[in-house]
Amino acid sequence: MELHLLLSFMVLAAIVAVEVEDLLSSVIAVGAVGLGLSMAFLILKAPDLAITQLVVEILCLIILIRATIKKDLLLIKDGRWFFNTTSTVLFIAIFLAFAYFALKELPNFGAPIMRVAKEYIERGLEKTGATNIVASIILDFRGYDTLGEATILFTAVMGVLAVMRKVGRIK
């Protein structure tokens, strides 16, 4: 019940973020979507994800407001709104139709299907000694994935530092 309230709140905030004229209000509405997502993670009993989502959302909001909002963007308004709306609604309908057939095949919510995941849940504590099972999975059993994620972040930071450096910039 709370989850559906939160989901409808997030949908409303997303619609506001798209439709509102002011850029600052739009960014704040995006922040409301992120806050709703964080609370949804809390309701689904995933506090690790909730903490991460909350702090990353705050950081993204600060970066969006402080570092990019000075340049005012032009609102694009052309006369093709009928074609745009029709194609959007058509694609949403196609997506929902495929999702209806795909979601019927999924197991029930919370039911584990993989034997590997069951092994992690049952013997994670004695194999790694970590009481937070999320940490034991992402840093021990699936450490290779975390290495890939860290590489992505490293590449992103190096890219930003290389593009926006001052040394060697020709005025």
Next chain:
Amino acid sequence: MKNKEVGMTLIVKTITRLTVGLILLYGIYIVLHGHLSPGGGFAGGVIIALSFIHLMLAFGKEVALRKLSESWASIFESLGAIMFLSIAVLGFIGGYFFLNFFIQKGKPFELFSAGIIPLCNIAISLKVGAGLFAIFAVLILFNKSGDK
């Protein structure tokens, strides 16, 4: 502060002076207890970066860059990456990549337990915190230099 024009108003500066240390401590707590309670290296690193960003928003960029300059942030980020990768490679002592190579795992619910997981958390937090702070600082500096 000597130059009152830089940064935000006096109220914001006073509150920031009280809270920024607590935010940094909370980030360190989340990192160090990542294997015991919810949190972990990524979230803790972002909180550490947010404390420096908080300082930069309230006091202007000079104060924050004196605490942690842009090049030092880059060095810390690379250090975290090297540390994480070397922990992974050290697993070859026992045979395979990312082996939890401590023989004694320690008792559960203790701070020094779980083998390599706290070390990995510290490495990831260094990487994420310094990296995100470097991105923010570079964006701010780029904006300021672009105005002229």
